[in-house]
Amino acid sequence: MPVAFSRAIDNVPDRGGWSPLGRGRTELMPELDQALTIEERVKILLDVVEPGERVLVCTHDNPDPDSIASAFALGRLLEAKRGCTFTLTFGGVLGRAENRTMVRMLKLPLVPIHRVCFDDFDVVGLLDTQPEVTNHGLTPERTAGKKMICIDHHPTRPLSKEAAFADVGGDFKTTSTLLTRYLHAAGVEPDRELATALFYGIKSDTRDLGREVSDDDLWAYSHLVPRTDMPAVSAIEHPPLPRAYFTVLGKAIERAKVYESVAVCDLGRVYVPDLVPEVADKLVSAEGIRWAIVVGDYQENIYASLRVGDRRYSAGKLVREVIKKYPTGGAGGHGSMAGARLPYSERTKSPRGRTRARRKFLRELALATGLSAEVKAERFAPAPMDDNKPAPKNGAGWGPKTSASHPRVDKGSTIARAVDPKASTAAPNGAPPKTAPKTAPKTATKAATKTAPKTATKAATKGAPSTSKPSASASKRSI
Structure with a gap:
């Protein structure tokens, strides 16, 4: 079970000006690492937030449906139970077509973080990520003197325990599942838009319940089904795609290499960072592929995405071990999927230098899977057949061998x-x-x-x- 944390301001060490509780709160909540029921966690959360406070709820950068939906749910929960006003914000871009369609169809009030005035808020919430991961815009300077709420299903990071309220780690496989439990425990009935967002957050993060699910995920999924706008979900899952998407996809298939059961690909420059995990999802679905590792270049950063189709391995653990060599980088994830972001150094300003840096990082990730450095590469897909050449004899490559x-x-x-x-x-x-x-x-x-x-x-x-x-x-x- 996940654990809820809440600490007194006197017990919080100084972390560069970041004061999670803020406002001099000194009441001590339940002891650290004590397992709590959902009802107890909701009560602690509502005790942390004063009635009428202004809340800023932040997703991780380049948010996915799980992060967007859970942030929206937290805002609605505090609005219903504490009369708070809330603003949803995100860093990076909404790159994936499905995510843009989700925000547009469900009319989710997302605001880019560069438009936010942090002085207007009393409480900041961080959803589907944690302060230490650095894949978000809540810097210590922006959150100084404000109460921090952190809710995430990924493994616990040390700094998360310093928040005024933190519910991190545990058996939940999506943050949307955890927020669905919160709403149910608080007696808040989600409307059609919120239910659809939470349903799609669970559906996409677990790949239709086929990847790392718990009993709580199954309950939340079935609980939301009768409340969900299914035609909207279908439209979100099948959005119009820009033509540039197919250019990147073709480049990925052409560049991808296979080392035994590990598929790797350097996409080079991409127009949105979401393309990196999307290509990784497609490569790992190929026959005979256990690991898929993809890197790409976007706005002075290397983005990496890992997928593994074998439950005996953990993509999150692997990427966290590799990123330790890079103090400026950040990484996160769990069993079957993980990602990392690594800024280019001062020595990698040239295009060739950036290519070398990406491929070095890609090689380190691939070798961390246990792959031998002596394994030779194969093409991911066979070369396309030349239509100008005569048909192969005996039907070779064309089906049954007939004259x-x-x-x-x-x-x-x-x-x-x-x-x-x-x-x-x-x-x-x-x-x-x-x-x-x-x-x-x-x-x-x-x-x-x-x-x-x-x-x-x-x-x-x-x-x-x-x-x-x-x-x-x-x-x-x-x-």
């Missing part, structure tokens, strides 16, 4: 009857088969017979039932 001039024809099939008018056709109700009509034009019969392959004609004639009466000897033998 190009004499296609395989089943006896008595419609193809056999088409090429051989003498082939018999079965009569209904088990009646004896009839031969082809004698009224057929001779010219058509000759033409069809002339153009039919000999092997097909023989096969069809041999397989056609005889219309002559059985001889007496044959009758005696059958008796």
